[in-house]
Amino acid sequence: MMEKTIRKYFDEALNATGSKLNQELNNNTVLLESGLDSLGFALLVALLEEELGFDPFAELDDVLYPSTFSEFVQVYEQFKK
Amino acid sequence: MSSSKSKITSYLKQPLFSREEREHKFLLGSERSFSIKDLQEIENERENILGYIAGKSIAIFLEDELQLSSWLILTESIVAELYILPVMSEEEMNNIFNSKLIDLVLTDRSIDVNIESINIHDQCSFPAKKKNTKNVKTNWVLPTSGTTGLPKFVPHSLSTLTRTTKKSKKSFIWGALYSIKRMAGIQVFLQAISSQNSKILIPDSSLGIDSKLDLFISHNVNCLSATPSMWRKILMNKKHMLMNLENITLGGEMSDQNILNKLKEAYPMARIRHIYATTEAGVIFSITDNKEGFPKSFINEKNRQPELKISKKSTLLVKLNSASKKYKITNTSIAYENNYIDTGDLVEIVGDRVLFRGRESGKINVGGNLVSPEKIENIIMMNEKIIMCKVIPKVSSIIGNILFCEIVLGSNVLDSKKFIEGLKIKLKKDLNDYEIPSLIRAVDNIELNETGKIIRK
Numbered sequence: 001m002m003e004k005t006i007r008k009y010f011d012e013a014l015n016a017t018g019s020k021l022n023q024e025l026n027n028n029t030v031l032l033e034s035g036l037d038s039l040g041f042a043l044l045v046a047l048l049e050e051e052l053g054f055d056p057f058a059e060l061d062d063v064l065y066p067s068t069f070s071e072f073v074q075v076y077e078q079f080k081k
Numbered sequence: 082m083s084s085s086k087s088k089i090t091s092y093l094k095q096p097l098f099s100r101e102e103r104e105h106k107f108l109l110g111s112e113r114s115f116s117i118k119d120l121q122e123i124e125n126e127r128e129n130i131l132g133y134i135a136g137k138s139i140a141i142f143l144e145d146e147l148q149l150s151s152w153l154i155l156t157e158s159i160v161a162e163l164y165i166l167p168v169m170s171e172e173e174m175n176n177i178f179n180s181k182l183i184d185l186v187l188t189d190r191s192i193d194v195n196i197e198s199i200n201i202h203d204q205c206s207f208p209a210k211k212k213n214t215k216n217v218k219t220n221w222v223l224p225t226s227g228t229t230g231l232p233k234f235v236p237h238s239l240s241t242l243t244r245t246t247k248k249s250k251k252s253f254i255w256g257a258l259y260s261i262k263r264m265a266g267i268q269v270f271l272q273a274i275s276s277q278n279s280k281i282l283i284p285d286s287s288l289g290i291d292s293k294l295d296l297f298i299s300h301n302v303n304c305l306s307a308t309p310s311m312w313r314k315i316l317m318n319k320k321h322m323l324m325n326l327e328n329i330t331l332g333g334e335m336s337d338q339n340i341l342n343k344l345k346e347a348y349p350m351a352r353i354r355h356i357y358a359t360t361e362a363g364v365i366f367s368i369t370d371n372k373e374g375f376p377k378s379f380i381n382e383k384n385r386q387p388e389l390k391i392s393k394k395s396t397l398l399v400k401l402n403s404a405s406k407k408y409k410i411t412n413t414s415i416a417y418e419n420n421y422i423d424t425g426d427l428v429e430i431v432g433d434r435v436l437f438r439g440r441e442s443g444k445i446n447v448g449g450n451l452v453s454p455e456k457i458e459n460i461i462m463m464n465e466k467i468i469m470c471k472v473i474p475k476v477s478s479i480i481g482n483i484l485f486c487e488i489v490l491g492s493n494v495l496d497s498k499k500f501i502e503g504l505k506i507k508l509k510k511d512l513n514d515y516e517i518p519s520l521i522r523a524v525d526n527i528e529l530n531e532t533g534k535i536i537r538k
Contacts (some may be wrong), residue, residue, distance in 0.1 A: 016519060038480055041479065042480040046477055046483060046485070046519075056480035057478035
């Protein structure tokens with residue numbers, strides 16, 4: 001469920017920043033090489049915060065910044081618990 | 082303007098009005114209305130209360146704005162100080178009352194506060210006191226929203242409040258869109274009652290804009306004052322075409338050329354003016370040339386009242402003359418050097434005009450660049466198909482602030498997604514990169530706060 005939401009906003013962030021995915025977005029995709037730039041990321045996290053009501057990167061002291069897509073999804077799934 | 086003052090107090094004191102004048106209903110509500118005769122009857126009925134509060138420092142906390150307008154007239158020249166309280170909690174009121182500067186609060190409901198409260202509806206049993214017939218110079222103490230959320234209180238007299246009021250023989254029927262508890266609403270109220278044939282229609286504050294427009298139309302309101310954001314909402318409602326407006330006033334927010342043009346188009350016969358005022362200084366100037374901003378010649382002009390300067394930070398400075406120098410309750414200074422106050426409004430000289438660029442406090446840091454959301458909104462709104470626009474910062478844990486933008490599109494835009502794509506391309510030419518919102522969303526509505534301004538949180 002979380003992954004579906006994240007994928008949806010990932011697309012929206014891509015659209016908004018005029019970027020395109022340069023590969024398929026799967027578990028092992030390295031985020032910073034996906035086609036989404038840092039502004040796009042900031043937008044994605046902001047959109048997810050609007051939808052979910054939280055921003056794990058703002059609220060957790062010790063967040064291991066995710067490098068792959070599945071790690072990114074995990075951060076959100078773990079926070080939600 | 083002593084003639085305005087005597088006009089208000091003479092409503093009650095001078096029996097020399099003709100019967101027609103005394104019976105002219107000039108304070109109109111959704112259900113009731115008041116004439117001078119009605120106010121004189123209330124004055125008789127409430128003689129005890131008025132005698133009791135004479136010469137005192139009182140707060141007035143009335144929800145019903147029509148009642149408030151009538152009590153402003155009744156207490157003028159009777160009480161020493163009149164604190165007009167905006168909507169607030171009992172706790173907030175007690176914080177103010179703790180200053181011990183206010184003797185009692187006049188209210189229309191039951192409240193639990195730490196000073197004496199008198200309900201205007203109660204049959205109060207006060208000792209029958211002979212009313213003080215000497216005219217007291219009443220201080221009207223008005224709230225202004227401080228940046229911390231707690232209101233600051235600015236003292237004024239009726240003469241400072243009516244400094245720019247104009248008398249006219251015409252029959253002007255004003256609609257009250259602003260709350261009468263605030264400077265803007267009080268200005269409209271005083272303007273409306275300053276002339277013999279004028280009236281003011283005060284709808285219930287609980288009514289939505291559609292219902293208010295219905296009331297205005299049915300009462301033939303021909304003068305209306307509102308913020309540019311409120312005007313945008315009014316123009317969105319088709320009923321606006323049923324009003325025959327002769328006098329249009331804008332204030333409270335920057336009036337951009339776009340809204341001035343749209344109003345001129347909607348009401349070609351109306352006189353349009355945008356007013357620049359602050360609660361501290363009152364009305365600073367009023368522009369009737371249908372152009373945004375104001376003439377550069379106003380800056381440092383020697384005979385201008387009040388005098389204007391531009392600070393090193395590019396904010397507009399206004400010299401306080403007759404108005405009081407300190408806020409009530411906190412007793413802190415209003416003005417700084419040489420009696421100038423900093424309005425906190427950013428300005429820029431463009432040719433022979435000074436344009437407003439937004440609030441200094443509203444600037445947003447986007448990747449090290451300070452941007453003004455109002456400036457971005459005005460540029461976006463140059464597009465005719467965009468009716469309202471709001472730019473807000475989204476605090477990002479990743480890169481500081483990013484800009485979000487909401488727009489309300491005209492009904493003639495069929496594909497909002499395509500429109501937004503086109504808009505973004507255009508904005509690349511009109512704005513710096515860091516000023517372009519990361520996200521632009523079409524929405525149905527943009528909320529305004531109780532003073533008719535866009536909520537920027």
